Amino acid sequence: MPASELEARLAALAADPHLAPLVQAQAWWHLRSAARGRMDGESAREAERALGLLDGWVGRAGPAPHPTEALSPAGWTAVPGPVLWLEAALRPAQRTQGTVATRLRHPTGGPAVLRLGYDDTAKVRLNGDEVFTGDVAHDLWLDQATIPVVLRPGDNTLVVQVGQVDGAWRLVARITDGAGRPLTELTAHPDPWGPVPAPAEVPEGDDPSPRDLWAELAQAADAEPPVAQDLRDLADFARVSGLPDRELAVPRVAIEGAWEVDPSPQTLRAWLEVLPDAERAALRTGKRAQRPVTEADAYADRHLLLADGWGHYYGRRHAETRAVLQTLLGEDPAWPPARRLEAVFLEDLGLPHRAAARLADAQEARPDRVRLAQARIHALRSGGRITEALASLHALVEADLAGPDLRYELADLRARRGETQEAVALLDEVIVAHPERVTYALEAAAILTRAGDDGAATARLEALHRRLPQDPVVAEALARRYQAQGRLTEALPLVQQALEAQPGDDGLLAWVEALSARPEAPALGPPVAELTAAKAPKDAVAHVLYHHAQAAVGEDGRAVRRVRRLVRILTDEGARRYNTWSLPYVPGQQRLTVETARLIREGAPDASPQRRDEDLSEPDYRLYYDLRAQILAFDRPQPGDLIEVAWALADTAPDPSFPGYFGELAYLQEAAPRARVVVEVTGPRAAAMHLEVHAPGLAVQREGQRVTAQDVPAIALEPNMPGASSLQAYVHVSTEPGWDAVQARYQALLGERTTPTPALEAVAREWAGDAQGPEAILAALYAKVADRTRYVGLEFGVRSFQPAAPSETLARGFGDCKDKAT
Structure with a gap:
């Protein structure tokens, strides 16, 4: 069903006065989710108002205070609502607990119902009384807990301790009458300060049980004779609403009962979706549904066959996958779910252009299906047709059909094309609509950094840190910017904060140690004035006056590599070649420190480069490899200028695959001639290191673990030339004495x-x-x-x-x- 038609039907249900308020609430909840998915903030807020979701919360990490303890603002922070994403506001955010509170005001007070949705566990106090405890972890949904309460006239204090086990950490609450209608005169305020009010007295008289959608649906399990549709509704609601595991036995028994009455495709599909993944295959093999007799049965039968197709695809059963696709597309050539399976299958076979063409045909038949457009964009990107993918993404955004993920994808493409402001503007739209998505704010700052706008990036991170002072990821990002700018005193407390939240992180510990000590390492080699007398070689575009590479190797194989280079620009081509420097490093495993970076021009003050961080990993494999580089861009070097760059690259953790091992190649040559070259190994392991010098035709001097050379010629660049180690002179440094030792290490790894x-x-x-x-x-x-x-x-x-x-x-x-x- 097209999204527009689905939302129209939900809106009709939400407005239907003949439906129970709790059923209307479910329709509003779905409408809110759909509106947020397409970035429609006004429609989402309309749904939140109709539901009566409580907003105006403050929160803090840790358990709830004593029930009678007066609350004060110290230590509490505002938590955006009305659906609280606690993982975006409180730290730590794994296997922990946090507390949120609000002040509820109602003019008359009286009996009411607190309806709560939470992920993972919750303990609730109203005016100091514990009114609910939910200890079984589950995902969030609207109205998962139905809690009768009594409000005081005037102010009430609501405190909720929310436990986090794994994954998301969420809370949503509303207060209704017994039937499920929101209390319109109730307001919530983020200032529950002062003494906790005394609990309200329970009024005399009968107190009818409040309506509870789950309890009413559960009655279908006891109906005689059983009604298959009611049992399927029970199972479906239990699945989507994230009810605790202890209650899921009811829908499982119910759906088995429905199968006895109605062994239809609808029942089989509902049964499969209630089961864990591990049990589905056995049920699918062991149960056969009767032939479809209704349109709903035909729809369910088609989805069962589609699930079979995906199973065949993941099992690499190509012939079976093709057979399923032929059946599905024979019935409906433009059915979007089948087209998506076909596109993924074709891409996997190395046919992304064919996948894109087939999806384009399907889009013509079903232009309102966003997922078809998403699948086509993926196929276009897989086929390298970036311009077309960009145009398709832009069209979805312009039509207000793109949610946060598609806008992020468009922002990434635009940033790669140098359209920095456009990319950041797209991310800002998401940040405004979804302030809980902190990663989008971090990515906006990263895009600005890569574009060389370090000031704007830093300002954004500072604002984000003010909003989320407890977030260690934000603190780390801001610390990197401060360190890159030489603001080490300001970087240190931020890294310490991140380490407090993640005490087992060796990389953060080493970072704190480095910032705390910050010893002034002696410069490698002589001063610049002693190096400039070297005569420039004929026909060279640049002359490397000095190249010094030093590795201080520790007992555990970790090393601190320091490099100093001094380059004289001789021609415009040399200026073009050396105006940008890329210094790669592996985040979490290495720490990069730029010790010196300056352009020296006679008669002018030294000039610093623009700095930015650049992700060297493509999105397709960024999950597995994280390689970044700090980019130094010098502004318009000229012939005669000197560029001096010195940096240190420190390992922050030993390699668990090869403990104690260190091995690298240090090249003595490059595409420009070098006047002086030094390669040396120092540190506790230096004496035991094995050095092999490969430098045919060069006059190389070796003293212990130090190798030097002078007037090293350039390597001429040619198309399709062999690799560097085949042409350039190098020094091979290794802890291993020979191939037998390497074989022994790898054999131990193979086991x-x-x-x-x-x-x-x-x-x-x-x-x-x-x-x-x-x-x-x-x-x-x-x-x-x-x-x-x-x-x-x-x-x-x-x-x-x-x-x-x-x-x-x-x-x-x-x-x-x-x-x-x-």
């Missing part, structure tokens, strides 16, 4: 992975079939592995080197190159 189990041997014999001879057997096994094992690159951490156990790869059906080879 028993290369020894087949009896089960694997049996599989290999089956796959080899009647093949004879090593080559034929290898070809047969290769074909089976290549066909049955989906390539998924999970090459991060130790997985960068260590393959999974072959039995694991075989069982799960996917792996990367080393997994498949093993």
Whole structure:
């Protein structure tokens, strides 16, 4: 159903006076979600007003205060509502608890119902009385808890302790009458300060139980004779509303009862969706629904077949996937869910252009389906058709059909094209509508930093830190900016704050130690004045007057690498080549410090470069590899200028894959001639390091662990030339004495992975079939592995080197190159 039609029907339900208020509330809740998804703030606020959601909260980390303790503003911060995203406001945000409070004011008081939705657990006090405890973790939904309360006339203090187990950390509350209608005279205020009011007296007389949608739906389980549709409604509501696990036995029993009465596709689909993933396959195989007899049955039957298609796709059963698609698209060639499966399947086969073309046809038939547009944009990007993807994203934004994720994608593309302000404006739209999405605010600052607007980026991060003073991620981001600007005194308390929130982070600990000590390391090599006398070589575009690379290696293999370079610009081409410097580092594993960066021009003061951080990892693999670079951009160097850059790159944690190991190549040559080169190893492990110098034709001097050379010629650049280590002179530094030691290390990493189990041997014999001879057997096994094992690159951490156990790869059906080879 098109989103517009679906929302129109929900709006009709929300306004239907014949429906129970609690049913109307569910319609409003869905409308709010849809409005927020398309960035329609006014419609979302209309739904929130209709629901009577409480706003005006303050919060703090930790458990609730004593029930009778007077509250004061110290330590509390405003929490944006009315749906509270506590993970965006309180820290720590994992396996912890926080407390929120508000002052409720009602002119007359009296009996009422507090309706609560929460993720993960909640304990509620009203005027000091504990009125509810929910200890079973679950996801948030509207009105999950129905709590009869009595309000005092005037002010009341509501305090909720919300526990966080895993994932999201949310709360939503409203106060209604017994039927579920919001109390229109009730207001909430973010100032619950002062003594806690005494609890209100419970009025005499009968107190009828408040209406509870879950309790009423649960009555369907006891109906005689059972009504299949009511039982399906019960199961569906239990699934989407995130009810506690202890109550999910009721819908499971109910849906089994519905199957006995009506073994239709509708019932089977509802049954499958109630079950955990691990149980679905057995049920799907063991139960067969009757042929569809209604339109709703046909719809459910189609979705069951679609789920089968996705299962075949993830299982790499291509023929079965094609068969499902032929059936689905034969019934409805433009059905969006089937078109999305087809597009993903075609992209996986390496046919993104065909996927985009098929989705374009489907869009013509169903122009109102945003997900078709999303799938086509993905196919266009996969095929490298960035301009078309950009135009499609822009069209969705202009039509108010793009939610936060699509706007983020458009902002990323525009930032990559240098359209900085346009990218930031898109993210700002999301930040205004969704202040809880802190990552969008951080990304806006990152885009400005990469564009060289460090001042604007810093100002944004400072404002964000004022709003979220407890957030360690914001503190880290601001500390990086301060450190890049040399404001180390201001950076230190921010890093200390982040470390307090994440006490086990070795990288933060090393960062704090470095900022706290900040010893002035002696400069590498002689002063600039002693280096400028070198005569410029003929026909060179630039002359590297000094290149000094030093590695101080610790006992655990961690190293501090320091590099100093002094370059004289000789031509305009040299100015173009050396005006921008890229200093790469791995966040979380390395700390980069720029010690010196200046342009020296005779008769003028030294000039500093513009600095920005740049993500070197593409979005497709940023989850697995995080590589960044600090970019130094000097403003219009001229022939005769000197550029001096010195930096330090410190390992903050040893490599768990190869503990104690250090090994690198240090090149003695580059594309410009070098007047003087120094490569040296120092530190506790220096004496045990193995150095190999490969410098044919060069006069190289070695003293212990220090290698020097003078007047090193440039390497001429040619198209399709061999790699650097084949052409350039270098020094190889390693803790390993030879290949035997390397083999021993890697064999220890492999363990028993290369020894087949009896089960694997049996599989290999089956796959080899009647093949004879090593080559034929290898070809047969290769074909089976290549066909049955989906390539998924999970090459991060130790997985960068260590393959999974072959039995694991075989069982799960996917792996990367080393997994498949093993």
